[in-house]
Amino acid sequence: MAMLEVTKLGISFGGLRAVDELSMKIEKGGLVGLIGPNGAGKTTAFNMLTGVYRPTDGGIRLDGQNLVGKKPHEICKMGVARTFQNIRLFPKLTVLDNVKVGLHNQVGYSLIESMLHLGSYRKKEQEMDRRALEILKVFDLDREAGNLAANLPYGKQRKLEIARALATDPKLLLLDEPAAGMNPNETGELMDTIRLVREKYGVTILLIEHDMKLVQGICEYLYVLNFGKLLAEGTPKEVLNDPAVIKAYLGD
Ligand SMILES: Nc1ncnc2c1ncn2[C@@H]1O[C@H](COP(=O)(O)OP(=O)(O)OP(=O)(O)O)[C@@H](O)[C@H]1O
Numbered sequence: 584m585a586m587l588e589v590t591k592l593g594i595s596f597g598g599l600r601a602v603d604e605l606s607m608k609i610e611k612g613g614l615v616g617l618i619g620p621n622g623a624g625k626t627t628a629f630n631m632l633t634g635v636y637r638p639t640d641g642g643i644r645l646d647g648q649n650l651v652g653k654k655p656h657e658i659c660k661m662g663v664a665r666t667f668q669n670i671r672l673f674p675k676l677t678v679l680d681n682v683k684v685g686l687h688n689q690v691g692y693s694l695i696e697s698m699l700h701l702g703s704y705r706k707k708e709q710e711m712d713r714r715a716l717e718i719l720k721v722f723d724l725d726r727e728a729g730n731l732a733a734n735l736p737y738g739k740q741r742k743l744e745i746a747r748a749l750a751t752d753p754k755l756l757l758l759d760e761p762a763a764g765m766n767p768n769e770t771g772e773l774m775d776t777i778r779l780v781r782e783k784y785g786v787t788i789l790l791i792e793h794d795m796k797l798v799q800g801i802c803e804y805l806y807v808l809n810f811g812k813l814l815a816e817g818t819p820k821e822v823l824n825d826p827a828v829i830k831a832y833l834g835d
Pocket of ligand 1: 596599601619620621622623624625626627628
């Protein structure tokens with residue numbers, strides 16, 4: 584059974600069919616790309632996978648469990664985490680606290696414990712600090728732990744977003760244009776980090792990306808959307824040499 588199974592997924596906004604009959608299968612530990620021209624429906628697909636939009640039709644299963652109709656926080660608890668096209672960190676929190684926000688999904692404590700600063704609260708706080716630092720290390724951000732997120736350079740903010748998503752301990756990590764706005768050096772580093780994250784945490788990754796160097800460099804399999812429909816799928820080599828895909832990107 585595939586880790587993620589999307590079957591004939593579709594959504595309409597009024598008269599616009601933003602995604603239509605999208606089917607995808609991703610095996611556990613896979614690193615897969617969702618690509619396509621602007622407005623093809625990629626982010627809308629992510630919004631359906633995370634419960635932000637309810638599909639008009641079709642199915643989504645994670646490890647056999649139905650996700651359609653579930654709320655975003657329920658889907659997060661079931662093991663799906665995401666990052667966004669535009670950075671959405673807590674700029675006035677430290678780098679460490681941004682990751683701890685993600686950890687609260689698992690290691691939370693009760694209001695009473697935190698108000699009374701009970702021993703159990705302090706223990707859990709220490710445990711969260713330790714785990715947050717461990718994650719930051721993977722992203723080479725541990726030395727920035729005490730800095731405000733807002734003061735990090737752009738490339739590091741993007742990495743921190745992935746670190747925060749990872750802190751929720753996902754089975755499936757959805758990355759929406761992780762390399763957007765990065766220079767080639769930062770993109771190269773990001774590629775290494777994404778590979779490392781997959782290896783170290785065994786997480787399954789689906790990413791939207793326009794940077795073909797990144798897509799070719801790290802994805803094993805690609806799905807191509809065009810006008811909401813699946814135009815092609817296959818290995819990066821197959822897909823990026825497909826005349827229909829080239830035409831969709833370059834136009835007639
Ligand atoms: N809430 C909404 N209401 C109406 N139309 C929407 C809504 N969300 C998305 N759309 C439309 O759905 C289509 C697909 O948009 P989407 O953002 O998913 O594309 P995309 O492939 O992620 O594009 P890009 O690569 O530019 O980010 C677009 O025509 C968009 O205007």
